[in-house]
Amino acid sequence: MIPLFTLQPGEVGRIERMDLASGTKKRLFELGLHTGARVTMKKNDRGPIILHVHHATIALGRPLCQRIYVTRQEYGGAV
Amino acid sequence: MNRIALSGNPNIGKTTIFNALTGANQKVGNWPGVTVHRKEGNFTYRNQSYSIVDLPGSYSLGSYSEDEKIATDYILTGDADLILNVVDATNLERNLYLTMQLLEMEVPVVIALNMMDEAERYGLSIDIPQLECLLGVPVIPVIASKGKGLPDLVRTLAETLSLQDDDATDRPRCRQRRRGRMCTPATDENSVPIYEEDRLPHLSQMVVLCEQAGLTPSLWHAMEIYQGAMFPVPLEETPESLLEVRRTLAEDPTAYELAAIDTRYMRIHRVLSKCVIELHGRTAQLTDKIDAVVTHRYWGIPIFALTMLVVFQLTFALGQNLLGNTLDNWVSSFAATAGDALALTPLHPLLIGFLTDGLIAGIGTVLTFIPLIVILYLLLGFLEDIGYMARAAYVMDSFMRRIGLQGKTLISMIVGFGCNVPGVMSTRTLENRNDRMIAMMINPFMSCGAKIPVYGMLIGIFFPKVAGLMTFALYALGFVVAIVIAKLFSKTMFRGDSADFILELPPYRAPILKNVVRNMADNVLSFIKRATTIITVVIAMIYLLSVLPYGVEPYSAGSYLGRIGSFVAPLLAPMGNGNWQAAVGLVAGMPAKEGITATLSMIYAPGAGAGIQEALRTAFTPLSALSYLVMVLLYTPCVAVLSTVYTETKSAFWTIFMAVYTMLVGYGMAVLVFQIGRAWGLG
Numbered sequence: 001m002i003p004l005f006t007l008q009p010g011e012v013g014r015i016e017r018m019d020l021a022s023g024t025k026k027r028l029f030e031l032g033l034h035t036g037a038r039v040t041m042k043k044n045d046r047g048p049i050i051l052h053v054h055h056a057t058i059a060l061g062r063p064l065c066q067r068i069y070v071t072r073q074e075y076g077g078a079v
Numbered sequence: 080m081n082r083i084a085l086s087g088n089p090n091i092g093k094t095t096i097f098n099a100l101t102g103a104n105q106k107v108g109n110w111p112g113v114t115v116h117r118k119e120g121n122f123t124y125r126n127q128s129y130s131i132v133d134l135p136g137s138y139s140l141g142s143y144s145e146d147e148k149i150a151t152d153y154i155l156t157g158d159a160d161l162i163l164n165v166v167d168a169t170n171l172e173r174n175l176y177l178t179m180q181l182l183e184m185e186v187p188v189v190i191a192l193n194m195m196d197e198a199e200r201y202g203l204s205i206d207i208p209q210l211e212c213l214l215g216v217p218v219i220p221v222i223a224s225k226g227k228g229l230p231d232l233v234r235t236l237a238e239t240l241s242l243q244d245d246d247a248t249d250r251p252r253c254r255q256r257r258r259g260r261m262c263t264p265a266t267d268e269n270s271v272p273i274y275e276e277d278r279l280p281h282l283s284q285m286v287v288l289c290e291q292a293g294l295t296p297s298l299w300h301a302m303e304i305y306q307g308a309m310f311p312v313p314l315e316e317t318p319e320s321l322l323e324v325r326r327t328l329a330e331d332p333t334a335y336e337l338a339a340i341d342t343r344y345m346r347i348h349r350v351l352s353k354c355v356i357e358l359h360g361r362t363a364q365l366t367d368k369i370d371a372v373v374t375h376r377y378w379g380i381p382i383f384a385l386t387m388l389v390v391f392q393l394t395f396a397l398g399q400n401l402l403g404n405t406l407d408n409w410v411s412s413f414a415a416t417a418g419d420a421l422a423l424t425p426l427h428p429l430l431i432g433f434l435t436d437g438l439i440a441g442i443g444t445v446l447t448f449i450p451l452i453v454i455l456y457l458l459l460g461f462l463e464d465i466g467y468m469a470r471a472a473y474v475m476d477s478f479m480r481r482i483g484l485q486g487k488t489l490i491s492m493i494v495g496f497g498c499n500v501p502g503v504m505s506t507r508t509l510e511n512r513n514d515r516m517i518a519m520m521i522n523p524f525m526s527c528g529a530k531i532p533v534y535g536m537l538i539g540i541f542f543p544k545v546a547g548l549m550t551f552a553l554y555a556l557g558f559v560v561a562i563v564i565a566k567l568f569s570k571t572m573f574r575g576d577s578a579d580f581i582l583e584l585p586p587y588r589a590p591i592l593k594n595v596v597r598n599m600a601d602n603v604l605s606f607i608k609r610a611t612t613i614i615t616v617v618i619a620m621i622y623l624l625s626v627l628p629y630g631v632e633p634y635s636a637g638s639y640l641g642r643i644g645s646f647v648a649p650l651l652a653p654m655g656n657g658n659w660q661a662a663v664g665l666v667a668g669m670p671a672k673e674g675i676t677a678t679l680s681m682i683y684a685p686g687a688g689a690g691i692q693e694a695l696r697t698a699f700t701p702l703s704a705l706s707y708l709v710m711v712l713l714y715t716p717c718v719a720v721l722s723t724v725y726t727e728t729k730s731a732f733w734t735i736f737m738a739v740y741t742m743l744v745g746y747g748m749a750v751l752v753f754q755i756g757r758a759w760g761l762g
Contacts, residue, residue, distance in 0.1 A: 024579055024581075025337060029344070031581065050473075056169075057586070059581075
């Protein structure tokens with residue numbers, strides 16, 4: 001498991017764990033960022049990261065990404 | 080009349096469907112007790128008329144935010160006979176979350192599967208009959224922006240409502256029979272979603288308990304209990320199987336919260352795995368390409384600044400120079416004709432004076448700035464509709480974060496460009512109280528539409544060659560002041576961590592002209608409404624004060640108005656506006672900012688069609704005009720904004736605090752501008 005922000009643009013990860021306050025986690029869950037969701041990193045340089053999840057584009061602040069853990073996936077395309 | 084409520088995630092074409100269904104029939108009303116606007120309208124199908132209510136967009140139901148709570152309460156009261164759930168076909172996984180909750184509530188639902196064209200482009204193949212079966216509700220594919228599928232949608236709504244009247248108990252099966260569709264769902268997958276129990280222990284007992292306790296819809300209430308709601312029965316009546324759950328919840332009310340969410344997602348996943356095939360990976364390449372440029376780490380902010388500069392340049396070029404001047408000529412010639420005609424009538428001279436100086440010259444001048452406002456809001460609406468404004472919030476976030484604000488604050492600030500009342504209200508999306516208070520307190524520095532006439536008038540006279548740039552500079556100054564004050568607040572009164580940045584970036588879409596125009600029309604209409612109501616009252620009072628005591632020469636320093644102005648004027652001398660007329664203008668701007676333009680026109684150039692430009696040219700120097708503009712930009716917001724701050728904070732202290740501190744900031748900055756300018760030998 002690696003923190004979300006270590007994914008490079010173009011890489012795909014599967015969300016495994018989120019060490020976040022329950023309110024924040026709920027917000028993310030509703031946006032489709034739940035455990036098991038596949039995310040594609042789109043932008044990761046300065047400022048919030050941008051990722052794709054379920055065909056939506058979500059921007060997340062960096063501090064948040066340090067507490068979301070993913071496993072790197074081979075790109076498969078499926079949901 | 081049957082009532083339909085529209086529900087769905089934000090930004091998925093709900094309003095487009097609403098407008099398409101209702102046409103021009105809509106009206107804007109208020110939620111009882113809450114000042115969030117809701118839209119309501121009617122449509123007719125086969126001589127039956129239906130009313131339709133647009134609920135605020137939310138990702139889920141419950142009580143997490145104000146908007147969610149409003150929608151939830153509305154649905155649970157059963158006011159609506161049917162919920163039209165608009166769903167984004169490109170993101171079913173997330174959109175169906177809200178659908179799951181609606182199904183838990185056991186309200187009749189029809190799903191409009193919107194953006195089918197985009198889904199196709201992404202290579203998604205959706206088996207709609209199968210989806211209908213699995214969810215147990217009608218699913219109608221539509222492309223709302225092109226009006227496709229809407230007739231089918233309307234027919235289904237009408238059919239579902241009439242079936243419901245025929246047979247309230249056996250609705251879904253009835254519908255399926257009628258449509259003659261075959262489906263082969265597993266036995267547990269009927270109309271009500273049945274969740275797996277592995278993450279929510281004894282869910283089915285909980286449902287039974289809710290039912291026995293009279294809590295309906297029982298599944299919804301059961302899920303609520305797992306998410307921390309009160310247990311429906313006293314401890315001794317709790318069945319044995321649920322005692323463990325009860326104990327866990329008593330220790331930690333959030334113990335099952337995420338499990339409940341997970342359970343819904345698991346069900347969604349099961350449904351989608353049976354009816355959605357992804358033919359190829361996503362291909363939203365255009366959005367990605369544009370984003371690579373406009374969210375670039377170095378160019379992002381300059382691009383945003385440049386975009387806004389272009390907006391203001393265009394606003395002046397089209398709104399003022401092209402259209403505004405034409406309108407100005409019409410108003411002047413109308414004023415002259417009307418003035419001559421009125422002089423011949425046997426009306427009292429004071430009344431004629433009020434009509435010509437106050438209404439025609441004063442309010443007429445305000446109205447000549449309508450083209451400016453039309454163009455500005457068309458352009459801002461365009462940027463918002465294509466999806467750029469979310470990117471602006473994104474690129475500003477790291478910058479804003481460094482000064483103790485979050486990028487989302489920028490959204491409330493941009494809303495403030497229209498009017499600070501919705502600007503202040505939109506701070507509700509900030510979940511953290513400190514963030515919210517700061518965002519609210521700095522919102523008035525974002526220049527609202529009502530101030531545009533003052534800018535148009537003074538900039539048009541004193542800085543015509545650089546009008547767009549000057550306006551941009553004023554807006555930018557307001558922004559900088561807002562940032563500095565926010566920084567100050569975050570270090571002193573509203574300390575604490577700011578909330579995390581979470582923002583969805585919608586895909587770029589071609590703007591829907593109708594939406595852009597409608598938004599602009601809303602802004603312009605409220606501008607006209609204020610100009611013809613509250614401003615008329617202000618003008619009437621100012622006029623009375625300027626001709627009394629009886630017999631005094633109107634608009635002279637000897638009138639009551641002149642005396643009040645002369646009393647305040649010395650205070651304004653350090654900012655180069657030591658004449659009483661300028662002071663009166665600022666006072667008249669307190670109830671509503673259009674009052675400034677109307678009052679200045681009336682008292683500087685009384686008499687229909689008199690030359691306001693010449694009068695202002697003698698009364699102001701470019702430098703004192705500039706300091707006056709700065710004062711107007713920053714000083715105390717209008718009464719409507721203050722009362723909104725009061726209803727939002729429920730605190731007289733913060734309301735008065737806002738009125739006073741903005742006045743001091745405005746005055747301080749205006750003095751600074753004037754004194755620095757004078758030291759440089761200007762003015």
